[in-house]
Amino acid sequence: MTTRRRATFPATLAATLLPMLTLLAGCDGRVAPQANAANTPSAQGAAGVTATTAAANAALAKALPLDDQQDFEDARRGLIARPEGKILAADGGVLIDFDAFKFVEGKAPPTVNPSLWRHAQLNAQIGLFKVTDGIYQLRGFDIGNMTLVEGKTGWIVIDALTCTETAAAALAFARQHLGNKPVTALVFSHSHIDHFGGALGVVSPQDAAARKVPVIASAGFMEEATSENVMVGTAMGRRSFYQFGKDLERSPKGLVDTGLGKNVGYGTFGILEPTRLITQPTEEVVLDGVRFVFHNVPGAEAPAEMTMSIPDRKAYGGAENLAQTMHNLLPVRGAKVRDALRWADYMQDAIDQLDGAEVYFGQHNWPIWGNRRIVEFISKHRDVYQYTHDQTVRLINAGLTPREIAEQIRLPASLQSTFGARGYYGDLRHNVKAVYQSYLGAYDGNPANLDPLPPQESARRYVALAGGADNAIRTAQAAFDKGEYRWAAELLNHVVFADSGNQAARELLARTYDQLGYAAEAATWRNSYLTAAAELRNGPPKKGVDRSGFANMLMHTPVERFLEAMAAGLDGPAAEGKNLKVNLVFSDTHESYQLWIENAVLHHRQAAPASDANATLTLTKPIFVKMMAGTAGVKDTLLSDQLSIQGSRIDLVRFFTLIDKAPGTFAIVTR
Structure with a gap:
């Protein structure tokens, strides 16, 4: 669980192919020592707290009912067992350390916003929990939750966390305490990777096929899940280090939370194709004897998303349209702007869809019990997004600019006093600018800003x-x-x-x-500021997002998505005046594409190999995907009988030389 025009995977393709063709042609995060003093530097060099900052945090602590225990009772309710130790990657690296946030206890230190500290303590309630009869959750194994619904013969899994390693560890922990039942269905609530990337840790493709395990998702899921991040993934991945504080030490002067959970498992990512898509606004499906009512809610928190009711268990699942925090209309890592008005409408629909539910569970944070409390919770979220939208539009029409509007708007007291609607992951000021951008774009109307x-x-x-x-x-x-x-x-x-x-x-x-x-109250803002400070002292990361873990997922990505990203990575000035044509032929899928440069633009079309092409590259899709992920080695290229070149190898080198090779380590706070 990012914005220059650069290709992500095509860069690695060029980096892999160029040495071969030339020859043929002749965060993870660190855990700091405990008890950093507020007025001494941290292990990463973070400064002590000033009197001004300490006073501001102390004043906020007095203004909020931080001693209210209702959320703590909810976050601890139903605890069965708490995990210990670490979840490791195949190379021995630490993906999740269950002890890394044990320092988040007691009174807030002056180096952490007291409201965020409270929220971080709530997210630190990790383990296996009973939500209600027949519904369990695993929280703290990743940034998101894995929800288990007990069917007649096994477990119906709702969301598979971010990576194979964390999902497998979570499911194994549940089976240790609840019994070794098989997975009888897998449900993806939406198309963000922290909810499907661990699918292969839940059930293997072979097992799913052999036992005909239903895999349920909403319409458009595969297109969104496999294409998100391909076009600007390099930049978005780089900026995600800021949003999630990937390389920050875990300490009162570093990472304390992400807003949605403790931290992200950056492991091996996969996906399973749905066997059934929810295409109607509301559809009822019986999975392993359990009746689900799915509600399509696309275009708000995610392009493809669905909420769900389990009527016989009196339970409602809000996917990620609902969390114990104001959400992002535009993440600081970058994304397409989300629709605040549609989001508010979905919240009103959710109230109407509860059908007497007595427990709400989300795919982040902790549940809520009692129908009255659930309705109040959803109503507050509805009004946060509606108020943000309406007041931003009102001030747009009064002629104010994004920065002016962000400085003016404050939520009404009835919303500010609700912890679950405060900005731990999203932030009102950033969301205001997103609403402005969605209607008028980034330009504020002042001609001085037309061409700065x-x-x-x-x-x-x-x-x-x-x-x-x-x-x-x-x-x-x-x-x-x-x-x-x-x-x-x-x-x-x-x-x-x-x-x-x-x-x-x-x-x-x-x-x-x-x-x-x-x-900062928003974990995303805190992590961004502190990551910027660390990079000013120590420089940018030596390595960008490791794409090797995406290979299993990329096998399901249509070739066209990669070719579009290649076009976006073409160095236009260098390509000016060059007219090159390359055939790309997949010997295993029997697809072929023509790629050609014309007017410094890279075009592609699916077609039979062109007879006038400068060169033809024939290969299998697995080799192609390895090249996209940057994991193709000599055996996959020079020594492979699954790759061949006809025509001018020199022209092929010239062609791929024109594709930018962005490593994803560009400077952000310096140039």
Whole structure:
């Protein structure tokens, strides 16, 4: 459980093919020592807390009913067993450490927003839980929850977590305590990878086929699940390190939570194709003797998503349209803007669909019991999205810009006082800008912003206007000393962009981001600020998202998605004036494509090999997928009888040289 125009998987294809063709032609996260003092640097160099930040957090603690125990009772209710130890990857790396967040207890330290600290304590209630008769949940094995519904002969699994390793560990833990029953159905609530990526840890394709295990998902699931991130996956993956704090130490000065759960299992990802799609607004399906009523809710939290009722158990599953936090209309890692108005409408529908349910369970966070409380919970979420939408539109029509609207809008007291609707994962200010963008785009209407200077050039001129870097830093230091961290960050960002080697500016900006992170209520904002601070001190990561774990999932991705991403990765200026044509032939699937460059644009079409092509590359889809994931080695290429080249190998080299090779380690807070 990201935005330059760069190809993700095609870059690895070029990186894999080029050495071969030339020859033929002649976060994971670290656990810090416990008990970091608030006024001393952390293991990653995070600064101590200032009096201003500590005072702001203390004031918020007094303003909120942090001692309310209802959520803690809900989060602990039904605990059967708590896991210990670690979930490891095949190479021995740690994916999940069940002890990593044991420091999240007691009173909030001054380096963590007290509201976020409370939420982090609630998400730290991990283990196997009984939700109600015949329904269980595994929480804390990944960022999401695995829900088990007891059928007549086995387990109906709702959502398979992010990766094979975490899903297998969760299911094994459940069987240890509930009995070794088979999986008799698998349900995917929606098309985000933290809900299906562990499918092969739940049931193997061979077992699913042999036993005819139903795999249920909503219409459009496979298209969305396999195509998401292919086009801008490199950038989105890079920015996800910020959102989830992947490489932050686990400490009061680092990662304490993600908002939706403790952290993400970055392991081996897979998928199973659905055997049945829910295509109607509401459909009833009986799985292993249990009656489910599925409700299609596409285009809000995910492009393909469905909620569900289990009437005979008096239970309602909200998928991820509902969580114990305000959600994102636009994640800080980047995505397509989500529809706030549609989301609010789905919440009203959910109230009408409860059908007397006495327990709500979500695919993140903890459940709620009692019909009255469930209706109140859904109503508050409905009104958060409706209010955000309507007030943003009102101020749009009054002529305000996104930043002005974000500065003005505050939720009414009745919504602010509800912990489950506060912004631990989403944030009201960011959501306001998403609503603006969905209607009017990123441009705010001021012609000064039609064609602004690029950041580095603008930064150099601002620094000169400020009287030089030293003067700008002195001004920023004065702002920092007065607790004006947003202004200090804006000033210092200019200095660092003008001269990324200015260590004084980098360190003061890092300290500024530390304070902004310590005060942030949204886990995603805290993680972004603190990751930025760590990178200012230590540099960007040496390695981007490891695509080798995606191989099983990519086998289900249509070839056209990769070719579209290749086109988006073509270096247009370098391709100008070049006219090259390549045939791509898949010997196992009997598909063939023509790829050609014309007017510095890479085109493709499914067609028989062209006789006038410069070269023909024939290979199997598994080899192609390995190339996409960057895992193809010499045996897969030079020594494989599943790959051959006809025509000009030199032209093939020239062709793939024009595809950008983006490693996904680009700088974000420096240039």
